[in-house]
Amino acid sequence: MATLQEIPLSHDLMLPQAYVVKQVEKETPDTFSLVVHPQERTTDGIGFLPGQFSMVSVYGVGALPISISGDPAEQKYLVYTVRSVGKATHALVSRKPGEEVGVRGPFGQGWPLDTARGKDIIVVAGGIGLAPLRPVIYEILQHRDLYGRLVVLYGARSPREVLYRSELKAWARQPDTQFLTTVDYGGLNWHGHVGVVTTLLKYARLQPSRSVAMICGPEIMMRFVTRDLEGQGMRRDDIYVSMERNMKCGIGFCGHCQYGPHFICKDGPVFCYERIRPLLDKYEL
Amino acid sequence: METLERIIAEHPFFEGLESYYTGLLTGCASNVRFSAGTYIFKEGEEANLFYLIRAGKVAIEVLPPQNHPLTVETLEEGDVLGWSWLVPPYVWNFHGRAIQETRAIALDGKCLRAKCEQNHDLGYEVLKRFSQLMVRRLQATRFQLLDVYAGR
Numbered sequence A: 001m002a003t004l005q006e007i008p009l010s011h012d013l014m015l016p017q018a019y020v021v022k023q024v025e026k027e028t029p030d031t032f033s034l035v036v037h038p039q040e041r042t043t044d045g046i047g048f049l050p051g052q053f054s055m056v057s058v059y060g061v062g063a064l065p066i067s068i069s070g071d072p073a074e075q076k077y078l079v080y081t082v083r084s085v086g087k088a089t090h091a092l093v094s095r096k097p098g099e100e101v102g103v104r105g106p107f108g109q110g111w112p113l114d115t116a117r118g119k120d121i122i123v124v125a126g127g128i129g130l131a132p133l134r135p136v137i138y139e140i141l142q143h144r145d146l147y148g149r150l151v152v153l154y155g156a157r158s159p160r161e162v163l164y165r166s167e168l169k170a171w172a173r174q175p176d177t178q179f180l181t182t183v184d185y186g187g188l189n190w191h192g193h194v195g196v197v198t199t200l201l202k203y204a205r206l207q208p209s210r211s212v213a214m215i216c217g218p219e220i221m222m223r224f225v226t227r228d229l230e231g232q233g234m235r236r237d238d239i240y241v242s243m244e245r246n247m248k249c250g251i252g253f254c255g256h257c258q259y260g261p262h263f264i265c266k267d268g269p270v271f272c273y274e275r276i277r278p279l280l281d282k283y284e285l
Numbered sequence B: 001m002e003t004l005e006r007i008i009a010e011h012p013f014f015e016g017l018e019s020y021y022t023g024l025l026t027g028c029a030s031n032v033r034f035s036a037g038t039y040i041f042k043e044g045e046e047a048n049l050f051y052l053i054r055a056g057k058v059a060i061e062v063l064p065p066q067n068h069p070l071t072v073e074t075l076e077e078g079d080v081l082g083w084s085w086l087v088p089p090y091v092w093n094f095h096g097r098a099i100q101e102t103r104a105i106a107l108d109g110k111c112l113r114a115k116c117e118q119n120h121d122l123g124y125e126v127l128k129r130f131s132q133l134m135v136r137r138l139q140a141t142r143f144q145l146l147d148v149y150a151g152r
Helices: A087-093 A129-142 A167-173 A196-201 A218-229 A273-280 B004-010 B019-026 B109-118 B120-145
Strands: A017-028 A031-040 A053-058 A062-067 A078-083 A100-107 A122-127 A150-156 A177-183 A212-218 A239-242 A271-272 B027-036 B039-041 B049-057 B057-062 B070-076 B093-096 B101-110
Touching: A031 A100, A053 A078, A053 A087, A053 A271, A062 A078, A062 A087, A062 A100, A078 A087, A078 A129, A087 A273, A122 A129, A122 A218, A129 A150, A129 A167, A129 A212, A129 A239, A150 B120, A167 A177, A167 A212, A177 A196, A196 A218, A196 B120, A212 A218, A218 A239, A218 A273, A218 B120, A239 A273, A271 A273, B004 B019, B004 B027, B004 B049, B019 B120, B027 B057, B070 B120, B109 B120
Parallel strands: A122 A150, A122 A212, A150 A177, A212 A239
Antiparallel strands: A017 A031, A017 A100, A031 A078, A053 A062, A053 A100, A239 A271, B027 B101, B039 B093, B049 B101, B057 B070, B057 B093
């Protein structure tokens, strides 16, 4: 697999490239997946590593750090799953097919798929945290022989906020995989799990000593999950988390996303838990 | 054919329990089965049983005022359903509804409380296990209350 350094960067990293929105898919009442194609044909392809993000601009409104949520094998377009929670995200999900957005990147360190080869993979996602992990799932399912068992534990707020529903069903049918979805609150028509995502761990068939865990979700959720995985015998340096801060430049120049001694945009967003554990317990960092 | 004692001994909740105590528990146990949709207990009813779930799925429901029942937790194979039998006034605080065909071992709380009073070693074993269960569920409930996926 290509490392970050091997991916060609043939343009000014601070200059957005023009992309055209080809498709906007409603995932949940407030979350949408946008498929964007580069306006200019590129001979390099538009490769990215699972876990990397782009700075996506809506001209005149602002630029947002958005994780790439599509298939890393796809070289013709990028997919972003965006939750509309503010002015800029609302403007982004309101783009219509044919309209333009600016894209810089991909930036940052991705998930440790090289390290994970030959091991079982435990993916734990909360809410929209499934989006940055979806490329990992694609990658593993496409190269099944390189990895051990795949366990995906996904927690959403309620049944109507479950992302990628049709894909979840298809993934669950794959061999040597276990996909469990839970919601914090269920209604009469939901017959799946109800409870926080950590409650799924007891139903997961894990081998902690030969597994790598990849976690993405709200920071407090990741703290609960890491604590429980450690309780099950996982080593801290086999656990990886994806962090989120106010990224601006994407290349470690501006300092907006500084997290202790790290820049989330450049050193992360994916970090080994052992490396940042002391920072996770600090308030207002 | 599996005996009740063996099923209890192999249930994760009583993993590692000495066979003498498993034998005492078995005297209070019976096999039960609930079809999907059946209410196993309802809020406000006397709570004198708990269940070791062997198969199926049970929803713990609460009825918000002027609204539909809300499922706050589901329990499945390997889980324990109910601890209201252990704490006075021995009344269920939620509804328990089988949402799949569910098989379980029912343990009579009154019978078990009496045995725990007579044999404090058994009582301590039972309390240790239930206190761990309660702590895990309290922590999960606090996590749930944080509503971490809400848009802010």
